[in-house]
Amino acid sequence: MATDQPAPALKEIFNAERLQHIATxxxxxxxxxxxRTFLRMANDGLAEQSIMQRMARVSECLHATLPLSYEASLEVLRALAPRLNSAFVSVSLPHYVATYGSNAFEPSMAALKYFTTFGSAEFAIRHFLRSDFERTLAVMHDWSLDANEHVRRLASEGCRPRLPWSFRLERIQADPRLAAVILDNLKADDSLYVRKSVANHLNDITKDHPDWVLDLIEGWSLDNKHTAWIARHALRSLIKQGNQRALAIIGASGKAEVEIIGVNVTPTVIALGEKITLSFTVKSTVESSQRLVIDYAIDYVKANGGTSAKVFKLKALTLPGGASETVSRSQSIKELTTRRHYAGRHAVHVLVNGERLASSYFDILP
Structure with missing residues (x-):
């Protein structure tokens, strides 16, 4: 049954019911x-806390109510991990390790390797990279060869330079070669979970060292379908920018010899929360086939009346000589935690191989 009720806030993963589950x-x-003490402490001020604050509070309250040594506490938490009913709630266990295990390196590494199989230890391992970089990175090199996909994924995800919801790793951001062995070990991984992490890691690096990433991927054999998948997704930001080297890697180099026919955005006037549909036809103007990457950009109106462009991936295709392809995409224009919307005219642009070839618009009502 349809409902107008908003979805629960993400932080409600750690609600009173979940805290009771942990205590039980x-x-x-x-x-x-x-x-009793755990629940009293964990519920105190719960409504005002963000999801990451709630996650940290759980590990802090576990520490306060476990009258055991660090190593003995880890044994209890190891028994707890498979009983928790949420992967994200399990992240509180690696947080415990990061907060209280800095003086017990080897037991902490073993615990993170175990706990990551139930949720992820990607946030926790970064604290050890900050405090003991060389030793931690050496462990992560070994993890990149592990039989378990969760452990291999941690090797890549944990040392991403710009991991969302975490602090940046300045050393790897400045010199991506430091984690290159991990990326090389995983460049043809058969796990999509791992490949997504490797691609995101490389996409992070393109923000600071695009040529390094391009040099690396140009040296890979893209005959392997898993490696080719990583390359396409790692280069997505550069492709959206029209970077010619990135486009060449995926076989879409050079200017697109096409025309855009009938670009249209419907409806042209919407209220916040409604959908728009972008449609158009791409027609080849040459006799040879072309590899095309088609994206679109929306110039979002800002609070000050200016605009800020956001590029969205649409599709990649091989267009035979003289052929046409009709493309359509719908998108909800609704409030997000990462984007506020404002009334006014929003331009929509069609991009082919990084070049803006046609535009239309829609208006958001006040």
Whole structure:
């Protein structure tokens, strides 16, 4: 049944019911656990906390109510991990390691390797990279060869220079060669979960060292379908920018010899929360086939009346000589945590191989 009720906030992953679940499962694996104190502390001020604050609070409250040594506490938390009913809630366990395990390197590395199979230890491992870079990175090199896809993914995701929701790793941001062995070990991984991480890691690097990434991928054999997949997704930001080397890697080099016919945005006037549909036809103007990357950009109106462009991927295709291809895409124009929308005229541009070839518009009502 359709509903107009908004989706629960992401932070509600850690609601009172979930905290009770954690307390119940802790009591099952450690009967002496002070569940009452844990719940009182964890629920205090819960409504005002963000999701990451709630995640950290769980590990802090576990620490406060576990009267054990660090190593003994890890054994209890190892027993707890498979009993938790949310992968993201499991992230509180690696957070425990990052917060309280800095003086026990080897037990902490073993714990993170174990805990990452239930959620992810990508945030926690970064604290060890900051405090003991060489030793931690050496462990992550070994993880990149592990049989478990979650562990291999941690090797790449944990050392991303610009991991969302975490601090930047300045050393790797300045010199991506430091993590290059990990990326090379994973460049043909058969796990999509791992490949997405490798592609995102490389896409992070393109923000600071685009030529380094291009040099690296140009040296890869893209005959392997997994490596080719990583290359396409790693270069997505450069492709949206029309970078000719990136376009050449995916076989879409050079100016697109096409015309755009009948570009149209409907409806042209919308209220916030409604959808627009962009449609147009791409027609070849040459006799030979072309590899095309088609994107579109929206010039979003800002609070000050200016605009800020956001590029969206649309499709890649091989267009035979003289042929036409009709393209259509719908998009909801609604509020996001990462974007506010403002009334006014929003230009929409069709990009082919990075070049703007046609435009239209829609208006958002006040």
């Amino acid at each position: 499962e802790m009591s099952a694996v450690y009967p002496e656990f002070d569940a």
